Structure formats: structure tokens, C-alpha cells
Amino acid sequence: MDIVLSAKDINKHFFDPIDNHVLKDVSLQINRGEFVSIMGKSGCGKSTLLYILSTMDTNYEGNVELHHQNLRGLKNTELAAIRNKRIGFVFQFHYLLPEFSVLDNVMLPALRLGEKDKDEIEHDAMEKLKMLDISETAKKLATRISGGQKQRVAIARSLINDPDIIMGDEPTGNLDSKNSDVVFDIFRNISSGKKQSILVVTHDLDFAKRTDRIIEMADGRIIH
């Protein structure tokens, strides 16, 4: 099995206001093309774990390896480059840039990467939007579309640089069941290409049950 992401003995404390041991000896591995969900009660440390795995939080004990590359000791700019190229992130509250068009929102990470020219990137972005069935919104301002559409735009954006892994922090938490199903199907399609892995935090048991594997957390530990 090709391991895309592995975490070993992750421990995380918050010291404000008092010492709060949020993650306790968390270890996990995600394989290439695997669709994994994380479940657990609110406050058990799921988001915190995801921020560490996505390189945004560097203040932890233990080791995270992405493609067998240890993230510890990398400079901020190097971590940013890894996030840009290898990781896609989808948040609960869609988080689009409000002053840019839908198309621009999708294109920006690829423009940052700078591996392709603008026309190619625009073409790719349109392809992703078509795949997610929202190509007609491309020229609209990101604030002028519905919640379900926004989340699909965010997914399109997370896919634009063909990352190894897409992480989602309750990406369907704000969507009705119909839109949740749409998002699930999109993730399923992506992972069934067997190239990209998906790691999604969710409270929705129906959603989780249909993924390849459920990681269950309680009180800062993986219990299942």
C-alpha cells in the first residue's frame, strides 16, 4: 500500500488559559486513493488534528509525514508550498474570497503554483467547475451564489492543483441532505480515481458509513 499521509504519536497542548492536553498519542495513516472519515464528539480535537495534518499548525509533538517527507523542521515558505501543491482544504464555512469571481477563486492556488500559464489554468478551472456542475456560475462574484454552490466552488479550488490529499473539516455541516449527497458523490468520484485521498471530519453518520474507513475519536485519542 502506498501511504500518502502518516502521523505518529501526535501530542498537542493548549496552554491558554490552563494546560489543556487536546491530542494524546494520535497516530494514523492514509493510503493513496482512500476515502477516510473522522468522527467524534464536539471538542474532542478533530479540527486541531486536521490543522496539524494540513501543515497549518506546526506547534505539536510527534511527527507528520507527507509522502514520506517529514514536515518537522521545514520553513514556513516550504510548508506553504506543500499546502499549495499537495494538499486541498475544504472548510465548513466555504471560505471563498468575496471580492473575486468564482473562476478567480478556483484559479488562485494554481496561479500561485505557477506551473502552468494562465490560459491553461483557466481551462483547468472551468473543467473542475463543469465536473462539479457549477460552470454557469464561473463569472459570478463569489458572494452571489448559494451555500451549496459555494461549497462546490471550494471543492473545485481544493482540486485545482491535483493534490495528493483533500482534507475537509465538516464540509457538509452546513448543507442540506441533498447537497451533502452531492458533495459525497464528488469525493467518492475523486477517490475512486485511485490517485487522490480524502480525509473528512464529519458529524453525519450516514455520510461516514459510506466512506472506506471511519476513524473515531474521543477526548483527544483515536479509539477506533
Add this chain to the structure above:
Amino acid sequence: MPPGVLLKIARTHLLARKRQTAIASLGVTFGIGTFVILVSFMTGLNGLLDGLILNRTPHIRIYNEIKPSETQPIQNSEKYKNSLHVIHSIKPKQSKISIYNNQPLIAALKKDPRVKGITPVVGARVFYVSGAIQLNGNLFGVDVQEQTRLFNFGDYITKGKSENLANNENGIIIGAGVAKKLSLNLNDYVQVISTTGQKMRLKIVAFFQSGLADIDNMQSYVNIKTSQRIQGMPRDFITDIHVKLWDINHAVGMAAEIRNKFQLNAVDIIAANAQFETGTKIRNMITYAVSITLLIVAGFGIYNILNMLIFQKMNDIAILKATGFSGKDVRRIFLYQAMMIGIIGGIIGLIIGYTGSVAISKSPFETEALPTIHYFPVNFDPKFYVIGTVFAMLTTFFAGLMPARKASKVDPVEILRGQ
């Protein structure tokens, strides 16, 4: 990574808040505009005053002075060395004295590479007579073409033409004050009487007005020969030599050289106009101090607006960072915004500065003291526009630096979690 994407983000942020951007730019516009107008006007004024004194004044004036005799004739006698000297204050003969043997001096000066040109001058004390009125004054015999080339003589001709004097040994360019007192007009004749009693009838070919009443009420110009003739002096009689240098800074050194080598008096322009430089310096200082103050105020405006923008854009910064933009990228986005504000404000400022300067240069400015000046003097040196641009860029850059650094340090986790 191409900077295009960072510029695009910076531009989009600014375009989304046109009013704030406009206000921030306006600060820069005001600073740069004021700077350009102030500095153009001030240096224009300096140039005018320079013209008034420095351009028309010889850089070095060489003359032979009548000094009180240092040694009395009796002191030369061995016989009365230890006796009481009864006749002990023999004074020099009172007259304008020539620079004797001036040909080698003139030749040496003409050969000197520092010298732009020289004009010999023959001064004479005279009376102007017209009808019953008499007036005493000074007559200067000059080479009017050289005088025009070296000392902008033409600028002070208010009536007639200075060239008319060139080949006219019976012509005179008369001081405007003299003409007024004697109620003389162009082409009238004036009688001139020298201290030795010689008389000449001279035709007025032009009026000159320097703006200094003392000069205009006394002085007139004639040909060198005319001045020599009226004093009954030979052709090598020269009272002054006026020297114009290429570089005014050589004046002091050269004047000293001439004093030592030729035993003549040589006064340099810097010694003669010491207070002048000081005025110029102070005017420049005021100009730059006012402009820099305005730009600093503009800088605070930019600083404020960027801080506000960053506060509003916390979410955007977090998203950009989450999707792979580094802290450095974010810092550059906000620096670009500061610079864009600076460029927009700066360009408009330059345009306003130029327009204002043009308006000032077209405003009438008539003064008795400056007969040939009709509008306010303005210096349109492109240098000031370059300095203004550099100022604007520097101010906005430094104003943007701190907010931009703050933006680069935003922790995306903190923002994303906050929702």
C-alpha cells in the same frame, strides 16, 4: 511564482474599496503636489535672485585701488632715519587709476581654462547735463556685446536696444533714473562732462534699469573708447577687469592668485555676497521640511487605511495562507497595495504640481525692482518630479511595511477556528 497573481489580489482589494483607496491616495497627491509646487516656486525665486545678483555680477572684479600711502617719502631717506618727521602724511594723488600694464594680465586671464570670459571696463566720474539740470554720476565704458554675453546685460534694457551702442562712439545707454531726472527720452542727446572738464554730446540709444535705485540714478554705459576719450586717457587706460568663470566655486581661489601675482585688488563674488548663499539654503530647507511633513502625514494616512484593510481582510489572509500563499506572499500583497496607493496618488500629485506650477508661472508679478520680470518665476526642473516620485514611493513603502508585516504574521488556524 509570477508576481502577477499577488498584484491581481492587491488590485482587486483596492478596487473593491475605491473610496478608501481614493482617500489614501489623496494624502500622497497632496504631499507630492505641494512639494512640486513649493520647490518649483522656491527654486524659481532663488534662480531669479541668483540672476539678480550672481549672473550680472562679475565673479571676480579686478581693480587698482587708491590706498593711503604706507611709506612716506621721508622714510626712504637714510639721513633722517632717526629724526622727527614733520611731513608725515603725504596722501596719494586723488584720481581713478588705471590697471597699469594690463595686457599680460588680460592675456593670462583669457588663456585660463577656468575663465568663461572677461570684459575690461573704463570707469569715469561725470556730470550729466540737460538744459539747466546737472547730475553727477558714473560712466562705464564697456564692450557691450561681451557685457551682454557674460552678464546678461540685455535683461536690464527697458527701452531701445543694447546693440545700438556697439558701433556708436557717440551713443549712451542711460540709467532709467538718470533719464527720468533729466526728462530725457530715447534718441535725445545728453551732455556729459568729465571731472577734467571735457564735454561730449551723446545720443541715448537705450535705457537700462537694474532695479537698484542707487545704480539706476547714477550709472550709464558707453563704449570703451568713448569713456577713455572723455577722460583724455590713452587706449590702454582700464580701471576694472570683470571676470566670469565657468564655475563660480573657483572665484575665491582665483581672486587670491590674482592678488598675489599682479599686486592688484581682486574681489570675488562669494566674499562680496556672503549673505546670499544663506538665504538660498534656508529657502531650500523650508521647502523640503514642509514637503516631508506633508508626506509623513500622507504616510500615516496610508498606514491607517492599510491597518483597517488588514483587519477587514483577516478571512482572506487565512484562506490565502490555507491554500498555499506564504507569509512572504501576503506581505507582498499588502506592500503592493501601499505602493499602488503611492503610485496613483503620486502621479496625480505630479500632474497637480505641474498644473499648479504652470498657473503660478502665468500669474502676473510686476515690480519696480525687476523691470524685465512680468510673471512669478518657476523652475520646471524635471529633477523635482523625479525626487517627488521617489519621495512618494519611499513614504508609501515605509507606511505599508508595518501593516504588511502584521498581515504576514496572521495565523490562519486562529482565524479559521474562530468561525
